[in-house]
Amino acid sequence: MVEGIGIVLLKLAFVLLFVLNFGGLLTWVERKQSALMQDRIGANRASIFGIRLIGLFHTIADAVKMFTKESFRPVAAEKFLFTIGPGISVFFALVGFAVIPFGDVLIIGGKEINLQLAPLNIGVLYLFAVAGMAVYGVVLGAWASKNNFALLGGLRASAQMISYEVALGVTIIGSLMIYQTVELQEIVRWQGGTLWGWLPKWGVLMQPVGFILFLTVGIAQSKRVPFDAPEGESEIIGYFLEYSGMGFGMYMLTDFVETVMISAITVTLFLGGWQVPYLMADGFHFPWGATWQLENWAVALLQVGSFTLKVMFFLWLQMTIRWTLPRFRYDQIMRLGWKYILPISLVNILITGLIITLLK
Amino acid sequence: MIPILFFFFAAVAIASGIMMIVHRNPIYCALFLILTLFAVAGLYVLLNAPFIAAVHIIVYAGAIMVLFLFVIMLLDLKSETSRQRPGGLPRILSIIMSGVLLAELVLFLRSGTANLPLVEGDLIIGSTKEIGNLLFTEYLFPFEITSVLLLSSIIGSVILARLKLK
Numbered sequence: 001m002v003e004g005i006g007i008v009l010l011k012l013a014f015v016l017l018f019v020l021n022f023g024g025l026l027t028w029v030e031r032k033q034s035a036l037m038q039d040r041i042g043a044n045r046a047s048i049f050g051i052r053l054i055g056l057f058h059t060i061a062d063a064v065k066m067f068t069k070e071s072f073r074p075v076a077a078e079k080f081l082f083t084i085g086p087g088i089s090v091f092f093a094l095v096g097f098a099v100i101p102f103g104d105v106l107i108i109g110g111k112e113i114n115l116q117l118a119p120l121n122i123g124v125l126y127l128f129a130v131a132g133m134a135v136y137g138v139v140l141g142a143w144a145s146k147n148n149f150a151l152l153g154g155l156r157a158s159a160q161m162i163s164y165e166v167a168l169g170v171t172i173i174g175s176l177m178i179y180q181t182v183e184l185q186e187i188v189r190w191q192g193g194t195l196w197g198w199l200p201k202w203g204v205l206m207q208p209v210g211f212i213l214f215l216t217v218g219i220a221q222s223k224r225v226p227f228d229a230p231e232g233e234s235e236i237i238g239y240f241l242e243y244s245g246m247g248f249g250m251y252m253l254t255d256f257v258e259t260v261m262i263s264a265i266t267v268t269l270f271l272g273g274w275q276v277p278y279l280m281a282d283g284f285h286f287p288w289g290a291t292w293q294l295e296n297w298a299v300a301l302l303q304v305g306s307f308t309l310k311v312m313f314f315l316w317l318q319m320t321i322r323w324t325l326p327r328f329r330y331d332q333i334m335r336l337g338w339k340y341i342l343p344i345s346l347v348n349i350l351i352t353g354l355i356i357t358l359l360k
Numbered sequence: 361m362i363p364i365l366f367f368f369f370a371a372v373a374i375a376s377g378i379m380m381i382v383h384r385n386p387i388y389c390a391l392f393l394i395l396t397l398f399a400v401a402g403l404y405v406l407l408n409a410p411f412i413a414a415v416h417i418i419v420y421a422g423a424i425m426v427l428f429l430f431v432i433m434l435l436d437l438k439s440e441t442s443r444q445r446p447g448g449l450p451r452i453l454s455i456i457m458s459g460v461l462l463a464e465l466v467l468f469l470r471s472g473t474a475n476l477p478l479v480e481g482d483l484i485i486g487s488t489k490e491i492g493n494l495l496f497t498e499y500l501f502p503f504e505i506t507s508v509l510l511l512s513s514i515i516g517s518v519i520l521a522r523l524k525l526k
Binding site: 078081120121122125126128129132133135136139140143151155158162165182 | 387391394410411413414415417418421422423426429430433434487488
């Protein structure tokens with residue numbers, strides 16, 4: 001019993017550190033990558049005893065600034081909701097990670113440990129439920145500020161999030177039809193085999209259209225450029241207009257955590273999650289017949305490493321998209337969601353169903 | 361463990377249900393309703409019906425209540441300053457309705473839960489696969505009827521919205 005609780009706490013700590021570290025580091029990645037892409041040097045001033053470490057300390061400087069800054073609250077604001085708004089936002093961004101599998105089973109001293117926090121048999125549905133709740137943090141914060149510009153930003157945000165939530169569900173139905181399950185660990189295990197003996201059976205090969213649509217919808221859900229009409233800090237002002245200090249920091253953190261979340265879900269559903277090509281539970285089985293036996297702990301380590309690397313790739317991709325495309329206009333966002341992505345994903349479901357029926 | 365969780369969720373559901381009725385600010389009323397929905401979803405999970413719990417949250421808390429909040433925020437409804445009691449027909453109707461509900465509850469409690477069939481073992485009633493199979497085989501007709509009903513209401517609302525524009 002005590003051992004079980006200990007294992008759960010360890011996994012919890014691992015997941016939380018994984019997510020929060022990535023979220024924090026993304027602030028640095030965003031600055032450095034934008035600088036690189038725009039031929040600038042980028043953040044490099046923060047230093048501890050003269051050590052600058054290519055600007056990494058800016059992350060710490062940010063945190064210190066957020067914590068020590070005055071958290072201002074407008075007089076007219078709804079006290080309670082204004083205070084808990086950012087908390088709700090971060091909470092629903094973080095709890096989604098409970099169902100993401102980080103690896104297969106790890107065996108320590110004869111005990112099998114499933115490297116997934118909560119093996120729910122409704123996995124994907126749980127993710128939808130959590131994604132659906134994310135809108136509350138935004139709407140409540142915007143309304144409680146009692147500022148019309150913030151309220152307008154909140155309305156833009158919630159209209160966009162609700163629209164893309166519909167598309168989010170429809171884009172992955174095609175893949176769920178192939179996997180025949182909604183449990184995320186099972187989905188990753190399904191992607192372990194190979195096609196024609198050599199090609200890894202990852203979801204991106206089974207559902208290329210679904211993959212591209214899902215990634216687009218995912219980026220729209222995290223409200224980042226080019227879908228950042230709800231925020232647009234410098235010009236059209238967003239829902240967190242009245243927030244300062246840690247309240248603002250938490251809304252920003254939510255955005256970064258959602259970026260990590262989208263990467264993690266995309267990897268799990270379409271890029272084989274923790275799968276390493278040709279790696280089975282007992283080691284590598286290459287298609288040309290060679291094998292390489294590995295211990296269980298080495299396999300688990302490779303799997304967690306592979307998952308992390310894939311997540312990092314998608315973080316890089318999202319940052320690149322962010323600094324490549326200009327912001328879409330509001331009507332363009334709505335048109336893209338309802339008139340293009342939704343019909344295309346419906347056709348995708350139809351074609352997938354047809355192929356599955358024909359192959360049977 | 362499960363009895364403790366049951367009483368926790370039940371207490372939260374009842375308390376926030378009452379708060380939803382008595383609170384004067386409509387925004388908080390809506391938020392308490394969401395809390396009630398969450399507590400009921402927790403009860404579904406305890407009853408081994410995770411699918412219903414998830415759909416309950418997605419549909420009610422994630423979609424319908426967001427629209428409720430939207431309307432309340434856009435209309436900028438103020439808190440009630442004085443308690444107005446409805447008079448006349450609404451009052452009589454509400455008394456009759458709550459009387460019927462109370463009678464049903466009392467009758468149900470008197471008949472006892474002992475007559476209800478007991479579910480043994482670790483049965484998952486609400487697994488996604490089971491519900492999907494049932495919906496598309498045994499209950500296909502009601503399922504399709506519901507879809508047509510929803511489709512017609514979507515078309516109806518679109519037409520109504522268009523009429524206003526002209």
